[in-house]
Amino acid sequence: MKTSLLILLNLGLLIGIMFAWNDVSSDEYQSEDAPTKKDTILPDDEDALIEESTDIHWTPERKEELPRENDKNDSLQKGSQLQPLKSNEPVKESQILKKIKSGKLIHQLQTETDSEGVYSMLSIYQTDLKYKNILVEEDFSALEESGSAIRSIAMAADHLLIQIDDGTPDANLSQALAELEIQLEPTETPGLYRASFDGSDPIKFHETQQALQEAPGLKFSEPDYVISLD
Amino acid sequence: MVSKVSKFVSLSIYFSLILDIQAQELPNDSLVQMQWHLQKIGAFTAWESQKDCDVKIAVLDTGIDHQHLDLKNNLSEDHYDFVNKNEIAQDDHGHGTFVAGLIGAEANNAKGVAGICWRAQISSFKVLNRNGAGFTSDAAQAIIAAANSGHEILNASFGHSPINGQIYNQSTLQALQYAESRGVLFVNAAGNSNLDLNRLNTRKMIVTYARRGRRLVRQVRYVDSQPIIPSNVILVGATTKEDQRSSFSNYGNKIVPIAAPGSQMISTTLGGGYGSSQGTSFSAPLVSGSLALIWTKHPEYNFTQTKNALYQIAENPEVKTIKHQTSRTFVGWAKRGRRWVAVYKTTTKEIEVSSKPLQGFFIGGKRLDLKGL
Numbered sequence: 001m002k003t004s005l006l007i008l009l010n011l012g013l014l015i016g017i018m019f020a021w022n023d024v025s026s027d028e029y030q031s032e033d034a035p036t037k038k039d040t041i042l043p044d045d046e047d048a049l050i051e052e053s054t055d056i057h058w059t060p061e062r063k064e065e066l067p068r069e070n071d072k073n074d075s076l077q078k079g080s081q082l083q084p085l086k087s088n089e090p091v092k093e094s095q096i097l098k099k100i101k102s103g104k105l106i107h108q109l110q111t112e113t114d115s116e117g118v119y120s121m122l123s124i125y126q127t128d129l130k131y132k133n134i135l136v137e138e139d140f141s142a143l144e145e146s147g148s149a150i151r152s153i154a155m156a157a158d159h160l161l162i163q164i165d166d167g168t169p170d171a172n173l174s175q176a177l178a179e180l181e182i183q184l185e186p187t188e189t190p191g192l193y194r195a196s197f198d199g200s201d202p203i204k205f206h207e208t209q210q211a212l213q214e215a216p217g218l219k220f221s222e223p224d225y226v227i228s229l230d
Numbered sequence: 231m232v233s234k235v236s237k238f239v240s241l242s243i244y245f246s247l248i249l250d251i252q253a254q255e256l257p258n259d260s261l262v263q264m265q266w267h268l269q270k271i272g273a274f275t276a277w278e279s280q281k282d283c284d285v286k287i288a289v290l291d292t293g294i295d296h297q298h299l300d301l302k303n304n305l306s307e308d309h310y311d312f313v314n315k316n317e318i319a320q321d322d323h324g325h326g327t328f329v330a331g332l333i334g335a336e337a338n339n340a341k342g343v344a345g346i347c348w349r350a351q352i353s354s355f356k357v358l359n360r361n362g363a364g365f366t367s368d369a370a371q372a373i374i375a376a377a378n379s380g381h382e383i384l385n386a387s388f389g390h391s392p393i394n395g396q397i398y399n400q401s402t403l404q405a406l407q408y409a410e411s412r413g414v415l416f417v418n419a420a421g422n423s424n425l426d427l428n429r430l431n432t433r434k435m436i437v438t439y440a441r442r443g444r445r446l447v448r449q450v451r452y453v454d455s456q457p458i459i460p461s462n463v464i465l466v467g468a469t470t471k472e473d474q475r476s477s478f479s480n481y482g483n484k485i486v487p488i489a490a491p492g493s494q495m496i497s498t499t500l501g502g503g504y505g506s507s508q509g510t511s512f513s514a515p516l517v518s519g520s521l522a523l524i525w526t527k528h529p530e531y532n533f534t535q536t537k538n539a540l541y542q543i544a545e546n547p548e549v550k551t552i553k554h555q556t557s558r559t560f561v562g563w564a565k566r567g568r569r570w571v572a573v574y575k576t577t578t579k580e581i582e583v584s585s586k587p588l589q590g591f592f593i594g595g596k597r598l599d600l601k602g603l
Contacts, residue, residue, distance in 0.1 A: 096361065112446065139437075139448075156365060163401070163404065187367055187370070189408070190408075224401075225366045227365065227369055228358070229509075229511060
């Protein structure tokens with residue numbers, strides 16, 4: 001009888017200790033520094049907890065302050081027209097590009113998708129800019145679901161800027177320009193000319209640019225890009 | 231008790247700052263106390279030794295409101311409108327007027343705002359239309375024209391976002407090199423795309439298009455290319471009241487050597503009024519005005535010495551921030567239903583970290599400061 005009572009007492013004591021241990025653990029877990037999603041890496045899932053190591057983990061450092069809401073540019077800032085090429089990520093369409101694309105569409109062509117899954121859209125819009133016809137070149141990724149361009153550049157569609165080596169065109173260059181039906185107009189920059197042609201065909205624009213790159217006596221030829229407040 | 235002491239200390243610091251400001255020469259312009267950037271860059275201190283600018287500054291922008299009462303006395307006679315081809319170059323957008331006010335709104339005239347230069351000679355070279363758009367050919371021409379007409383500092387905010395890894399296209403670059411040969415400084419906004427300009431593509435991508443029968447194909451080839459920035463060009467990033475990089479500002483110490491306040495700026499607006507705006511467009515004019523002050527004080531300097539003097543007195547602000555570090559230690563095992571789970575004790579410590587917020591974004595973390603002028 002005494003032995004059974006002793007066994008029962010010991011059993012009760014053991015259960016009591018186990019409960020007490022459990023309670024202490026729970027207190028420590030919950031009351032001292034109960035982990036939250038914000039300040040600990042402890043997972044919510046208890047199964048995962050069992051497999052956790054006992055190593056000390058540190059929360060990742062904050063690399064920099066988050067952008068503040070009032071740091072957004074206000075209406076005076078127009079964003080840049082000329083977007084950098086980062087990767088195959090969509091770029092934000094600038095206000096100026098939107099404005100250009102709200103003009104009358106004169107000509108639009110789409111290329112085939114290349115081996116990198118990228119295709120281009122070449123569009124000429126009539127705008128109220130100083131040079132009315134604007135060529136917009138946009139690259140799209142066939143994999144990008146949003147349909148946003150991954151690169152976009154706008155430029156005058158009816159002329160290129162050419163820098164002549166000796167300041168003025170020689171007979172050979174003049175002949176090459178005449179064959180391409182190009183009119184030259186000097187700018188304020190010594191040796192820099194506006195080489196004008198029909199500005200309604202995006203492919204003609206590129207063919208002319210290619211032809212000019214092979215013309216004799218030219219330092220460079222490049223598009224007259226649209227710039228905007230940045 | 232502790233809070234009373236800290237309040238007393240805070241009030242003491244506050245009043246000593248107020249007295250410090252009052253001891254300096256403050257212009258009587260009604261909005262000058264709201265122009266936080268003046269105090270931040272040490273303009274009040276700088277004005278004790280130099281407040282007028284005897285250097286011609288050209289603003290290549292959307293034009294300037296010539297009738298604005300806070301600007302008209304500080305405008306030169308040299309203006310040109312490359313968009314509409316006239317010599318008026320009146321603003322029809324507002325951006326150029328805002329920029330001009332930051333450089334040289336007439337100070338101490340009991341009106342509106344104060345520019346960095348109390349008296350100035352600002353010219354309007356309009357290259358952007360009423361929508362804030364223009365062409366690189368006009369920008370290049372304006373740079374040449376401004377340099378040829380005796381302007382020593384050119385301020386520009388127009389887009390120079392990277393084209394094939396370059397900040398500037400060839401025509402603009404050529405014009406900038408011409409300005410460099412004439413000893414003219416070109417101060418340019420770094421841009422508002424939150425881009426690291428150090429990471430510009432070094433491979434130039436050339437895209438051409440060609441017809442192959444009925445097909446239209448896109449051809450891409452790459453050429454090695456490094457960004458070229460002439461020595462007379464200063465690209466300016468934007469900072470906040472807290473000396474942090476403004477979230478929109480482009481950065482990258484190889485390209486953007488200095489930053490200046492560009493958030494919550496107050497300046498002149500089109501139609502004779504005043505307003506608030508932000509962007510690196512409004513950091514650049516603070517640098518232009520500061521260069522004009524330095525150059526006026528040291529007329530013997532060439533553009534390199536003027537630029538270096540600006541970098542030399544620029545500050546590297548240090549900001550204390552609180553970082554939270556959380557650690558956890560294994561305590562033991564506990565039963566949850568049928569499972570045993572590991573129990574951890576987590577502790578979070580607050581650590582004061584001293585950081586130079588501009589480090590990594592700008593050379594030496596430089597922010598425009600004129601106190602050493």
